[in-house]
Amino acid sequence: MTSTSLMSLRDFFSDHKILICFNGPISTNLIGEIGSAIKEHIESNHAPDLEVMDVFSVYIEMSQNIKNYASTKGFNDTESSATVVIAAADPGHYAVCACNLVEMEHGKALVERIRTLADCDKAQLKALYKEQLRRPRSELQGSGAGLGLIEIARRSSQPMEASLEPVDTGRAFFSLRAII
Numbered sequence: 001m002t003s004t005s006l007m008s009l010r011d012f013f014s015d016h017k018i019l020i021c022f023n024g025p026i027s028t029n030l031i032g033e034i035g036s037a038i039k040e041h042i043e044s045n046h047a048p049d050l051e052v053m054d055v056f057s058v059y060i061e062m063s064q065n066i067k068n069y070a071s072t073k074g075f076n077d078t079e080s081s082a083t084v085v086i087a088a089a090d091p092g093h094y095a096v097c098a099c100n101l102v103e104m105e106h107g108k109a110l111v112e113r114i115r116t117l118a119d120c121d122k123a124q125l126k127a128l129y130k131e132q133l134r135r136p137r138s139e140l141q142g143s144g145a146g147l148g149l150i151e152i153a154r155r156s157s158q159p160m161e162a163s164l165e166p167v168d169t170g171r172a173f174f175s176l177r178a179i180i
Helices: 003-015 028-044 049-073 104-118 122-134 147-155
Strands: 018-025 081-088 094-103 161-168 171-179
Touching: 003 018, 018 028, 028 049, 049 081, 049 094, 049 147, 049 171, 094 104, 104 147, 104 161, 104 171, 122 147, 147 171
Parallel strands: none
Antiparallel strands: 018 081, 081 094, 094 171, 161 171
């Protein structure tokens, strides 16, 4: 990478108000370190504590979902790479975005689940959350897209957005965006 391309990257980040961007294999330690940096950065802008916690919680949930999925699938470092971006959105709001490699069938189910959640109002999301909490643990194992996804939807100020981009046979990049 040349200094010119770094300058272009810096300009791109500035133009899109990107605060933090990570691209690569994700680990528990890395999730924690980036999370701390996010909290410090948002706090330095004198954001309300609730706003800081919402952004932090959504980032943690998305990142842990990616890590857990890659681990469950036995993905290698290349396959388990993720891109996570935190950007300033409208005043007082932040975009938390993440993408990772998924099996196509899982990605389609996730996109459908997110579309369903996007149609829910706050009261419906609260009811879904409580319903999910009451389900027996054995019913939830391996299902994915449960409590954490509902929690992201509840913390979001707008409906979540998701997309799926096929990359090779049976796999795709799943992207999720939440405005907090």
